[in-house]
Amino acid sequence: xxxxxxxxxxxxxxxxxxxxxxxxxxxxxxxxxxxxxxxxxxxxxxxxxxxxxxxxxxxxxxxxxxxxxxxxxxxxxxxxxxxxxxxxxxxxxxxxxxxxxxxxxxxxxxxxxxxxxxxxxxxxxxxxxxxxxxxxxxxxxxxxxxxxxxxxxxxxxxxxxxxxxxxxxxxxxxxxxxxxxxxxxxxxxxxxxxxxxxxxxxxxxxxxxxxxxxxxxxxxxxxxxxxxxxxxxxxxxxxxxxxxxxxxxxxxxxxxxxxxxxxxxxxxxxxxxxxxxxxxxxxxxxxxxxxxxxxxxxxxxxxxxxxxxxxxxxxxxxxxxxxxxxxxxxxxxxxxxxxxxxxxxxxxxxxxxxxxxxxxxxxxxxxxxxxxxxxxxxxxxxxxxxxxxxxxxxxxxxxxxxxxxxxxxxxxxxxxxxxxxxxxxxxxxxxxxxxxxxxxxxxx
Amino acid sequence: xxxxxxxxxxxxxxxxxxxxxxxxxxxxxxxxxxxxxxxxxxxxxxxxxxxxxxxxxxxxxxxxxxxxxxxxxxxxxxxxxxxxxxxxxxxxxxxxxxx
Numbered sequence: 001x002x003x004x005x006x007x008x009x010x011x012x013x014x015x016x017x018x019x020x021x022x023x024x025x026x027x028x029x030x031x032x033x034x035x036x037x038x039x040x041x042x043x044x045x046x047x048x049x050x051x052x053x054x055x056x057x058x059x060x061x062x063x064x065x066x067x068x069x070x071x072x073x074x075x076x077x078x079x080x081x082x083x084x085x086x087x088x089x090x091x092x093x094x095x096x097x098x099x100x101x102x103x104x105x106x107x108x109x110x111x112x113x114x115x116x117x118x119x120x121x122x123x124x125x126x127x128x129x130x131x132x133x134x135x136x137x138x139x140x141x142x143x144x145x146x147x148x149x150x151x152x153x154x155x156x157x158x159x160x161x162x163x164x165x166x167x168x169x170x171x172x173x174x175x176x177x178x179x180x181x182x183x184x185x186x187x188x189x190x191x192x193x194x195x196x197x198x199x200x201x202x203x204x205x206x207x208x209x210x211x212x213x214x215x216x217x218x219x220x221x222x223x224x225x226x227x228x229x230x231x232x233x234x235x236x237x238x239x240x241x242x243x244x245x246x247x248x249x250x251x252x253x254x255x256x257x258x259x260x261x262x263x264x265x266x267x268x269x270x271x272x273x274x275x276x277x278x279x280x281x282x283x284x285x286x287x288x289x290x291x292x293x294x295x296x297x298x299x300x301x302x303x304x305x306x307x308x309x310x311x312x313x314x315x316x317x318x319x320x321x322x323x324x325x326x327x328x329x330x331x332x333x334x335x336x337x338x339x340x341x342x343x344x345x346x347x348x349x350x351x352x353x354x355x356x357x358x359x360x361x362x363x364x365x366x367x368x369x370x371x372x373x374x375x376x377x378x379x380x381x382x383x384x385x386x387x388x389x390x391x392x393x394x395x396x397x398x399x400x401x402x403x404x405x406x407x408x409x410x411x412x413x414x415x416x417x418x419x420x421x422x423x424x425x426x427x428x429x430x431x432x433x434x435x436x437x438x439x440x441x442x443x444x
Numbered sequence: 445x446x447x448x449x450x451x452x453x454x455x456x457x458x459x460x461x462x463x464x465x466x467x468x469x470x471x472x473x474x475x476x477x478x479x480x481x482x483x484x485x486x487x488x489x490x491x492x493x494x495x496x497x498x499x500x501x502x503x504x505x506x507x508x509x510x511x512x513x514x515x516x517x518x519x520x521x522x523x524x525x526x527x528x529x530x531x532x533x534x535x536x537x538x539x540x541x542x543x
Contacts, residue, residue: 039458039521039522218452221452222452258467262465263454265463265510266454266465267458267463268510269499269512270499271510284503286506287505288506300505358525361527384527387525388523422523424519424522425459427459
């Protein structure tokens with residue numbers, strides 16, 4: 001029975017690179033996928049592209065590809081990534097240029113387009129926002145981006161046309177991994193059971209280190225060996241959709257039924273109905289079995305038909321957050337932090353502008369005096385004040401009120417302040433027939 | 445005995461919705477954990493953190509429960525004023541539940 005090996009090269013936009021290179025060197029891979037888009041990352045990328053039309057793809061794309069391309073070429077590994085973010089076309093051109101510079105000949109780079117409907121977002125003003133239940137038009141007037149979570153079809157098309165490196169915009173995370181299974185095994189995209197199985201595999205892999213012991217360790221309770229050197233996962237899957245997940249022996253971390261169970265349910269609501277662009281996956285009967293140390297067999301995933309819509313993330317400007325912090329140390333530090341908090345709260349009352357969701361936190365262990373031992377009693381507290389405002393100046397006002405405690409509050413130090421724009425996301429559902437998926441190519 | 449001695453947790457977020465999975469280390473504890481950790485119990489345990497409904501999904505073959513908590517993240521990662529905007533550490537606060 002035909003089988004392929006797919007590795008996971010990144011679990012988020014800024015992830016480590018060397019575990020991906022290790023997998024490409026020693027994992028006997030056919031494919032490696034780099035997932036680099038969170039809910040808001042695409043909106044931030046759209047903003048970067050507006051400021052400079054040459055930008056809008058992942059900041060680390062070329063840094064990664066400089067190391068990834070030679071290995072992909074040498075070991076015949078196809079690379080799939082959504083690091084194209086808001087500008088997959090430019091990303092493709094830059095990667096092709098880099099490949100030429102590196103002397104890599106006959107490398108076919110593809111860009112999958114079609115997720116970006118920013119230009120016609122006003123057509124969907126009456127659609128209901130999933131998060132609020134209200135029409136999109138009521139959300140905010142400052143909408144500036146709209147990207148659909150596409151499924152695997154554009155990537156499958158690129159693979160059919162013999163692309164080696166495939167760069168997409170907003171494609172759903174598990175779809176990156178599902179695409180090679182459709183292409184290699186000839187699965188019909190309406191074979192819902194297979195789509196569900198492949199989606200489950202993609203879901204296990206999409207957060208990279210989170211299934212090999214990352215976001216898991218708890219000293220003395222859930223020990224993870226050599227977490228500092230965490231290896232990324234790979235799956236070997238056959239054309240029936242069966243297989244196992246593992247990692248390289250010489251890397252840190254571990255793959256166990258416990259790490260797999262945690263990742264299976266990560267960011268899942270109803271396990272029987274996990275809606276992706278490709279299918280409605282059913283994870284409710286999944287089981288894991290340890291075949292050997294760090295080799296876990298999966299089975300039992302299934303699926304039902306896909307929905308007729310894509311989820312679209314609409315990015316909009318949603319005001320500002322102002323934040324200030326300052327620390328208090330030694331005996332009676334808590335009382336001084338509380339006094340400081342009360343001063344700030346009092347001074348932020350009755351202002352001529354509105355502050356919403358004002359929040360005062362008390363933080364700390366040993367950032368002020370490190371005696372080399374864990375303190376037996378609380379020896380420092382850091383006050384953090386954060387609130388939302390309509391303008392940047394108002395946000396700075398909050399931050400400044402914390403900073404002025406230096407000379408006007410109880411004795412403390414180490415103040416920091418910042419004021420950031422808030423970019424929020426509203427999600428709507430848009431019929432799939434409203435989209436046209438295009439694939440562009442550039443061969444070196 | 446505390447929950448951390450018999451089970452482990454992982455937390456995820458989607459918008460303003462948090463989900464926490466609770467998985468027992470040994471299947472023999474699944475019944476006991478399932479009986480105690482009702483959606484009502486979890487909502488009460490989190491208090492003001494979780495403003496909306498709590499739903500529970502059961503995966504007995506994995507010894508796991510998945511709690512989905514609505515209106516639980518102060519608006520979620522894209523707008524919360526909290527330090528941990530994803531609420532990634534929320535699940536840890538279940539670990540002290542006594543049995």
